[in-house]
Amino acid sequence: MDPRSVARHVESDADRAAAHRLYTLVFPVDAAAGRVLLGMKKRGFGRGKLNGFGGKVEAGETVAQGAVRELAEESGLAARSVEQCGLLLFYFEGDPTAMEVHVFQARDYAGAAAESDEMRPEWFPVDQMPFDRMWADDRFWWPCVVDGAKFVGRFWFKADQTTIVRQSLVRVDSLDFGGAAS
Ligand SMILES: Nc1nc2c([nH]c(=O)n2[C@H]2C[C@H](O)[C@@H](COP(=O)(O)OP(=O)(O)OP(=O)(O)O)O2)c(=O)[nH]1
Numbered sequence: 001m002d003p004r005s006v007a008r009h010v011e012s013d014a015d016r017a018a019a020h021r022l023y024t025l026v027f028p029v030d031a032a033a034g035r036v037l038l039g040m041k042k043r044g045f046g047r048g049k050l051n052g053f054g055g056k057v058e059a060g061e062t063v064a065q066g067a068v069r070e071l072a073e074e075s076g077l078a079a080r081s082v083e084q085c086g087l088l089l090f091y092f093e094g095d096p097t098a099m100e101v102h103v104f105q106a107r108d109y110a111g112a113a114a115e116s117d118e119m120r121p122e123w124f125p126v127d128q129m130p131f132d133r134m135w136a137d138d139r140f141w142w143p144c145v146v147d148g149a150k151f152v153g154r155f156w157f158k159a160d161q162t163t164i165v166r167q168s169l170v171r172v173d174s175l176d177f178g179g180a181a182s
Contacts, residue, residue: 004063005100019097024054024067025088027145028077028106028113029126036126038134039074039119050133053119054101067104075121076114079106084175085145088137089154092161105145136164150175 005020028037038050053074057066068079086103113121124130126146131139137155144151149171156166 002057004057020089020100021097022057022063022066023099023101024057024063024070024104025052025101026054026067026071026079026082026104026106027052028071028075028079028109030123031107033123034126035123036129037075037077037113037121037123038130039116039121040133042118042120044118046135048133049135050122050124050130051135051138052103057102063102064104067102067106071106071109074116074119076116077106077109077111080108080110082106084150085148086141086151086153087175088141089152090137091154091156093157093159093165095159103141103145136162137167140167140169144169144171 002020002022004022030036039053040050041047053071054067055070055074057063061069064082064084067082071077071079071082082104084102084104088101088103090099090101113123115121129138129142131142137153141151141153150173151169151171152175153169154167155164157163158165
């Protein structure tokens with residue numbers, strides 16, 4: 001398991017041995033206007049869905065650095081800071097590698113949203129999210145973001161990447177795993 005993975009803190013002994021791949025997911029929030037920037041994914045995994053901005057954490061960067069880099073690459077926004085609000089673990093039937101997704105909000109950023117090769121950005125009111133055009137799990141944990149609550153969610157998907165067969169979601173006091181996620 002990647003030494004930056006926090007999964008070892010939240011999973012069972014059996015899960016701890018499994019491979020985890022680290023990802024980031026960043027939601028730029030315009031708090032004054034009550035809106036969040038999503039992007040329509042133009043290619044690859046999750047193509048056609050609306051989502052936050054993110055991707056794989058690269059060698060030599062922290063998870064937070066990866067979040068800032070992906071946000072800039074995909075949306076054109078330069079985050080001055082990012083705040084982690086959640087941890088998501090995804091398991092897909094037939095795939096031995098779990099996805100460990102670190103979810104951030106970016107409330108302090110510079111620049112204007114611009115279309116990239118990967119994403120077409122669009123602002124939405126935080127209380128009117130287009131869940132029908134998003135990943136199936138998002139409707140369950142997004143209310144935690146709106147409430148300002150930190151959360152850990154685990155979702156087991158069928159290989160169709162659409163059907164959730166099992167899930168757990170808990171609100172937590174802290175996502176500080178001894179520095180592992182910073
Ligand atoms: N909201 C939401 N986001 C998800 C889910 N599953 C999932 O992988 N994501 C996010 C995490 C990442 O931000 C993104 C997947 O990363 P990616 O495949 O685009 O990674 P990347 O940009 O490094 O990929 P690449 O095309 O450059 O190889 O999708 C989900 O169920 N809900």
